[in-house]
Amino acid sequence: MQALIQDVFVKAFDNSILAALHDGATWDMPAGTMAFTTDSYVVHPLFFPGGDIGSLAVHGTINDLAMCGARPLYLSAGFILEEGLSLDTLHRVAQSMATAARAAGVQIVTGDTKVVDRGKADGIFVNTAGIGVVPRGLSITPERIRPGDAIILSGDVGSHGIAVLSVRNGVAFEGHVESDSAPLHRVVADLIAGGIDLHCLRDCTRGGLASALYELAAAARVGMRVDETMIPVHPAVRGACELLGLDALYVANEGRFVALIPQNQADAAIAIMRRHTAAKAAVRIGKVDSIDNHHVVLRTVLGTRRILDLLSGEQLPRIC
Amino acid sequence: MRYVDEFRDRTVAKALAARIRRTVRQPWTLMEVCGGQTHAIVRFGLDQLLPPDVALVHGPGCPVCVTPAGLIDQAIRLAGLPHVALCSFGDMLRVPGTRGDLLSAKAAGGDVRIVYSPLDALELARAHPDREIVCFAVGFETTAPAWAMAVLQAKARQLSNLSLLVAHVLVPPAIEAIMSSPQTRVQGFLAAGHVCTVMGYHEYEPLADRYRVPIVVTGFEPIDILEGVALVVEQLESGRSQVENQYARSVHRDGNRRAQAVVQEVFEVGPRLWRGIGEIARSGLRLRPAYAGLDAVVRFEADLVGLGESAPDDHECHSGRVLQGQLKPTDCPAFGGRCTPETPLGAPMVTNEGACAAYYRYRKGAAVEPVGTRHTHEPPAAGMNRGPR
Numbered sequence: 001m002q003a004l005i006q007d008v009f010v011k012a013f014d015n016s017i018l019a020a021l022h023d024g025a026t027w028d029m030p031a032g033t034m035a036f037t038t039d040s041y042v043v044h045p046l047f048f049p050g051g052d053i054g055s056l057a058v059h060g061t062i063n064d065l066a067m068c069g070a071r072p073l074y075l076s077a078g079f080i081l082e083e084g085l086s087l088d089t090l091h092r093v094a095q096s097m098a099t100a101a102r103a104a105g106v107q108i109v110t111g112d113t114k115v116v117d118r119g120k121a122d123g124i125f126v127n128t129a130g131i132g133v134v135p136r137g138l139s140i141t142p143e144r145i146r147p148g149d150a151i152i153l154s155g156d157v158g159s160h161g162i163a164v165l166s167v168r169n170g171v172a173f174e175g176h177v178e179s180d181s182a183p184l185h186r187v188v189a190d191l192i193a194g195g196i197d198l199h200c201l202r203d204c205t206r207g208g209l210a211s212a213l214y215e216l217a218a219a220a221r222v223g224m225r226v227d228e229t230m231i232p233v234h235p236a237v238r239g240a241c242e243l244l245g246l247d248a249l250y251v252a253n254e255g256r257f258v259a260l261i262p263q264n265q266a267d268a269a270i271a272i273m274r275r276h277t278a279a280k281a282a283v284r285i286g287k288v289d290s291i292d293n294h295h296v297v298l299r300t301v302l303g304t305r306r307i308l309d310l311l312s313g314e315q316l317p318r319i320c
Numbered sequence: 321m322r323y324v325d326e327f328r329d330r331t332v333a334k335a336l337a338a339r340i341r342r343t344v345r346q347p348w349t350l351m352e353v354c355g356g357q358t359h360a361i362v363r364f365g366l367d368q369l370l371p372p373d374v375a376l377v378h379g380p381g382c383p384v385c386v387t388p389a390g391l392i393d394q395a396i397r398l399a400g401l402p403h404v405a406l407c408s409f410g411d412m413l414r415v416p417g418t419r420g421d422l423l424s425a426k427a428a429g430g431d432v433r434i435v436y437s438p439l440d441a442l443e444l445a446r447a448h449p450d451r452e453i454v455c456f457a458v459g460f461e462t463t464a465p466a467w468a469m470a471v472l473q474a475k476a477r478q479l480s481n482l483s484l485l486v487a488h489v490l491v492p493p494a495i496e497a498i499m500s501s502p503q504t505r506v507q508g509f510l511a512a513g514h515v516c517t518v519m520g521y522h523e524y525e526p527l528a529d530r531y532r533v534p535i536v537v538t539g540f541e542p543i544d545i546l547e548g549v550a551l552v553v554e555q556l557e558s559g560r561s562q563v564e565n566q567y568a569r570s571v572h573r574d575g576n577r578r579a580q581a582v583v584q585e586v587f588e589v590g591p592r593l594w595r596g597i598g599e600i601a602r603s604g605l606r607l608r609p610a611y612a613g614l615d616a617v618v619r620f621e622a623d624l625v626g627l628g629e630s631a632p633d634d635h636e637c638h639s640g641r642v643l644q645g646q647l648k649p650t651d652c653p654a655f656g657g658r659c660t661p662e663t664p665l666g667a668p669m670v671t672n673e674g675a676c677a678a679y680y681r682y683r684k685g686a687a688v689e690p691v692g693t694r695h696t697h698e699p700p701a702a703g704m705n706r707g708p709r
Contacts (some may be wrong), residue, residue: 235321238321238324239321242321242324244436245356245411245672295684300363300364300365301328301330301364302328302330302333302364302365302366302369302542303330303334304364304365304366304368304369305365305368306362306363306364306365306682306683307681307682307683307684309680309681309682309684312660312661312662312670313414313423313661316410316411316413316414316434316672317409317410317411317434317436318356318409318410318411318671318672318673
């Protein structure tokens with residue numbers, strides 16, 4: 001096990017804190033408010049168009065920190081490996097994590113590895129925890145959402161979920177769809193540096209855009225109105241959703257977020273977001289409105305209205 | 321996107337709505353037979369575009385909703401057998417039988433696999449010769465040809481570890497049952513386009529004639545549905561009762577003869593119990609005797625002892641009346657209280673095509689009033705009921 005840790009993880013993650021091989025990682029904290037988060041990743045298959053479980057585990061935790069306005073600093077990585085997993089696969093995942101972390105400017109400084117019997121895990125499960133620092137005085141929380149706030153979406157929705165589905169169980173679609181998995185902290189940092197008063201941020205992961213908006217509306221006790229015609233969806237994603245009876249607004253994303261900000265800063269925020277590849281299709285999709293009793297109301301392509309409710313369980317493909 | 325965007329055009333939709341408004345002179349109650357149409361209506365808010373005198377009620381056209389609880393019990397029992405893998409389309413998994421659902425059976429260790437087509441099940445049977453692959457073959461005329469092909473291919477490839485738990489139902493007998501009920505208030509039908517793509521619409525002509533009811537074969541996009549409504553209303557207002565084809569881009573009068581031949585080869589028509597509705601004569605498909613070896617009920621007879629199709633429905637659930645257009649989902653006393661997608665009493669609250677799920681998901685609470693629709697729990701005016709000629 002020690003050899004595995006040395007050969008795979010210490011080598012891939014390559015930093016002095018991890019190389020100390022102590023029971024925990026130690027460092028000096030910069031000034032500010034600490035942010036701390038953790039998430040587990042159990043995606044199947046492990047490799048999919050546009051990403052893999054390793055990069056996903058890094059991006060996901062970075063994004064949870066970013067949504068608090070934090071600058072991510074350090075990650076931990078816990079691995080549960082199924083007996084029989086090839087070393088090559090493990091190397092690929094570790095390399096992918098290392099590359100994603102390096103590109104994002106964060107370090108993986110501590111971790112853990114366990115091996116379980118064959119059949120007890122789906123190849124690899126990865127848990128990452130992350131620590132970051134929020135600039136002092138900054139508060140990005142649902143309770144700061146105000147009626148009249150603009151709702152900005154950072155790009156097209158549904159690509160991650162459809163990309164994973166496209167390589168699962170032999171379901172293939174016309175048109176190539178890649179996961180949108182990406183770190184978002186630099187977009188958020190630029191918004192903060194640009195003087196945008198970020199009332200709240202939320203990444204649209206499992207449950208998609210609709211669930212993210214629903215959760216924010218419920219937490220802030222406000223209504224929201226969004227316009228379906230403004231929400232970008234890649235044509236191949238739309239096609240796959242039509243075929244399977246899925247609603248793209250509920251399909252998972254790994255590199256998309258919504259920002260709720262004062263209406264008069266919306267254009268400036270969109271301009272800043274569009275400078276980043278991860279948010280180049282940023283667009284205003286609606287506004288916060290307290291009239292609707294905490295409901296998120298969607299104006300459809302036909303100009304009619306309907307609710308965006310929380311999904312019960314997963315979306316399941318339909319019979320016909 | 322081609323074949324989608326042009327059928328979701330706001331200008332065309334408004335023009336069709338205006339055409340319907342211009343035509344209507346009295347109240348009419350129309351039924352959309354298919355659950356897919358129900359979802360499109362609620363998802364796109366189409367009823368908000370209709371005049372108050374045109375009421376849409378929902379039909380029995382969600383195959384998952386009408387599958388009897390007893391059959392789900394059988395599927396759950398089979399999924400729990402150590403050597404069986406039960407294959408199902410995804411939206412069947414959350415539907416309650418009398419003792420749980422397939423998702424719970426999976427959580428309890430049962431081998432339940434979601435398939436996207438019958439071919440996936442064939443592939444599983446080929447890849448796992450040591451396991452019995454049982455397919456929960458649910459659906460209307462739409463999916464029957466694909467399951468029939470799976471049976472023929474299983475035979476051709478000599479796959480001896482594949483069988484079907486058949487729950488297929490047929491639309492025309494359901495329409496007949498609705499129209500012959502004294503409680504009916506349906507005065508026109510939007511027939512399901514995809515069913516007619518396979519079967520054609522000649523079977524509907526005697527029904528339209530006998531019950532003096534317009535039947536318009538209709539697609540699933542918003543423009544299709546609005547045009548279907550316009551055609552039904554125009555017939556009603558001019559006293560006609562014919563079968564018309566709105567979905568001509570996909571449907572021909574005689575349907576797809578090759579698909580019909582495959583279905584005919586493998587299946588025969590028989591009585592079928594419809595969940596919440598009861599038995600309807602000649603409304604189901606079952607495997608012909610020549611293929612009885614692929615019938616899961618026959619093959620696993622000993623394991624299914626004590627479980628039958630005719631398990632009782634939950635008496636608190638009014639979904640049978642919803643599926644016959646007698647109640648709106650929101651008229652059910654359990655709607656949104658005892659019955660939610662998290663704790664469903666009946667199938668229409670959990671499936672992708674269920675009317676109750678559509679209302680819960682897109683209309684929860686009073687945030688979006690169904691603008692323009694009449695509340696349809698009152699029967700049609702005297703003289704509007706149309707008995708057989």
